[in-house]
Amino acid sequence: MKNRKLLMIPGPIEFTPDVLxxxxxxxxxxxxxNFIEVFGQALEDLRKVFLAPSxxxxxVPGSGTLAMDMAAANLIERGDQAxxxxxxxxxxxxxxxxxxxxxxxxxxxxxxxxxxxxLSEVEAALQAIRPKVMTITHVDTSTAVATNVRxxxxxxxxxxxxxIVDGVCATAGEEMRQDEWGIDLALTASQKxxxxxxGLAIVVAGLRAMEAFRKRTTPVGSFYADWTEWLPIMQSxxxxxxxxxxxxxxxxxxALNVSLKGILSEGMDARFARHRRMxxxxxxxxxxxxxxxxxxxxxxxxxxxxAVYYPQGVDKGMxxxxxxxxxxxxxxxxxxxxxxxxxxxxMGAVTGADILATxxxxxxxxxxxxxxxxVGTGLAAAQAALEGLSQM
Ligand code: PMP
Numbered sequence: 001m002k003n004r005k006l007l008m009i010p011g012p013i014e015f016t017p018d019v020l021x022x023x024x025x026x027x028x029x030x031x032x033x034n035f036i037e038v039f040g041q042a043l044e045d046l047r048k049v050f051l052a053p054s055x056x057x058x059x060v061p062g063s064g065t066l067a068m069d070m071a072a073a074n075l076i077e078r079g080d081q082a083x084x085x086x087x088x089x090x091x092x093x094x095x096x097x098x099x100x101x102x103x104x105x106x107x108x109x110x111x112x113x114x115x116x117x118x119l120s121e122v123e124a125a126l127q128a129i130r131p132k133v134m135t136i137t138h139v140d141t142s143t144a145v146a147t148n149v150r151x152x153x154x155x156x157x158x159x160x161x162x163x164i165v166d167g168v169c170a171t172a173g174e175e176m177r178q179d180e181w182g183i184d185l186a187l188t189a190s191q192k193x194x195x196x197x198x199g200l201a202i203v204v205a206g207l208r209a210m211e212a213f214r215k216r217t218t219p220v221g222s223f224y225a226d227w228t229e230w231l232p233i234m235q236s237x238x239x240x241x242x243x244x245x246x247x248x249x250x251x252x253x254x255a256l257n258v259s260l261k262g263i264l265s266e267g268m269d270a271r272f273a274r275h276r277r278m279x280x281x282x283x284x285x286x287x288x289x290x291x292x293x294x295x296x297x298x299x300x301x302x303x304x305x306x307a308v309y310y311p312q313g314v315d316k317g318m319x320x321x322x323x324x325x326x327x328x329x330x331x332x333x334x335x336x337x338x339x340x341x342x343x344x345x346x347m348g349a350v351t352g353a354d355i356l357a358t359x360x361x362x363x364x365x366x367x368x369x370x371x372x373x374x375v376g377t378g379l380a381a382a383q384a385a386l387e388g389l390s391q392m
Contacts, residue, residue, distance in 0.1 A: 005323065008358050009330040010141050010169055010305040010345035011192035015255075016262065019196055022255040030250050031242035038257045039237040039248065045260035046204060049194075050171065050186055051268060052178035055204040058230050059256065061249040064168035064189030066225065067201035068097050071164050071185050073222040074205075074213045075133055078102030083131040083161065087116045087147050088140035089334055090166060098135070101221055106131070113336050114294040114307075116147045119155065126159035132212075134161040138170035142333040143294045144307035144343065146174060150181050157182040162209055168192060171202075172263055173304040173347040175272040184209040190252060193275075193304055193347040195259040199252045262349075272303075277386070278346045278355055279303035285359035285382030289366065289373055294334075294341055304347040307332075309340055311371055316342070318365040325361035352386045 007014050028035045039059075046057040060066065072094075076082065082103040084095045087110060095105045108117040108125045126134065134156040139146045149165055156163035162184040167176060171186065173193030178186050183206065190200035205213070205227075213227055220226040229245045236243030263271060283293065283301065286308050294307040310318060316339055322329055330345070332338040344358060359378045367375060 006327045006354060006357055008327055008344050008346065008354065010343055010347070011189075012198050013192060013195065013345055013348045014350070014354070015195055015197060016259070016349050018262070019255045019259050022258045023197060023251050025251065025254065027250050028254075030248050031244070035250060035253070036237060036240055036242060039253050040240050042253060042257040042260055043234060043238045045257070045264060046202065049260055049263055049268065050178045050204045051176070051180065052183075052186065052204050052206065054179055054207050055186075056206075056210055056231070056234065058201075058203040058205070058227070058234055059248075059253065060201045060203075060225075060230060061199060061246070061252070062201035063191075063198060064166075064187070064201060065093070065097075067168070067187035067189060067203050068094055068166060069222065070201065070203050070225040070227075071187055072097045072101045072103070073220050073225040074227045075162060075164070075185070075209060076101040076103045077216055077218050079104065080133070081106070081129050081131040083108065083122075083125055083129060083134040085117055085122055085134065085136045085147060085152055086110070087137050087143065087145045088113075089142035090140055090168070091135070091137045094135045094137070094166060098133070103133070110145075112296060113334055114143050114145060114296045114300070116145050116300055119148070119151055122152060123155050123159070126155060126161060130159065131161045133164055135164045135166065138165050138167045138176065139174055139302040139304050141169040141305065141343070142307075144302045144305050145295045145300045146170070146302040148299075149176060149183070153181045153183050162212055169304055169347075170302070172271065173275045174302065178204060178206065190256060192345075194256070195263070195348040196252060196255045199249050200256060275303040275347060278350050278352070279306065281352065281355045281382045281385040282306055282344065282346050282359065284385035285355070285378040286362065288381030289363070289378040294337070305343055305345045307341055307343045310342065311366070314366065314369040314371050315339065318342070318369045321365035321368040322361045325364040327358050327361035329358070329362075355382055355386065
């Protein structure tokens, strides 16, 4: 018996056996020739995964919050204006981080939970406050709302703001083309669609972001996050030379190199398409079961995760039943509706079989919670979507 459950939360996700093998191998020196080569390759490959040929990657031990901290620490100076395109919990977090470094933050909110701010309001705010930076949460993990990063970035560029995208729950799953879309800094963490256990903060800074950093007149307010320290380290590894500022997360970098190779061998376009397909199949399954999602319009639906309201008469007690059926999903996170919904991650190496197992476990949870429906309806709809058949 396998004696393990399927992990379908929005990060950490299920990791592939080759990535996990890299985690378990004997740790090398951080200045060993083979590690330098692997770190150098990983930095080069990150540019391809972010579709940012002109970007400067930073890979630092830490979580996604450190990647956000690094963006703010290096780009903000006291008194700078910042605009937060606020689509939920993690947008609020970005605002707090920006404020910590002295930014004056303005928010543009969606009208309700499950919405994203309208482009026209974002543009009005850009015109009114002329911010130095604008932050966008690509996928808000609390609501499964995906923002229109392409259009928002174009607006940010038009009004000369540095565009920062929090892609922690998106990058390498949700379509994102950093250079083409004019994103000045994109960031993520290892444990989601990048497919590596938690512990790496990943940032790719474009030319304009690096230039803004170089033009600072005050020192960076964080010692650990300071690009003054990290830039020469990243340049050394990429130049295949040893270097040290703070010990790299050696096994995680080996694992990152394996995962990035896998991502690139699938190909970015194919990978974005698979995420759309998996998400479409999952959403078809829950839709057929009569369940509603948090995002208020279909153009806001993320492809990396889904946020689903419990139906009438069902509550979070259902999560235990889903777990007992062999699948782990996540509870609600957004404070306004926390106990009214659950979240399912479907990113990274996720397969059609994982989607069907998850819909099956949700059906089991619904049935045991007393919800009335025809068992198998969700599975049939998900299966049909996976096979590309339209539902009757
Ligand atoms: N931003 C988003 C969109 C996230 O989903 C998360 C983590 N769930 C974070 C930032 C913070 O990342 P971490 O928990 O790795 O610090």
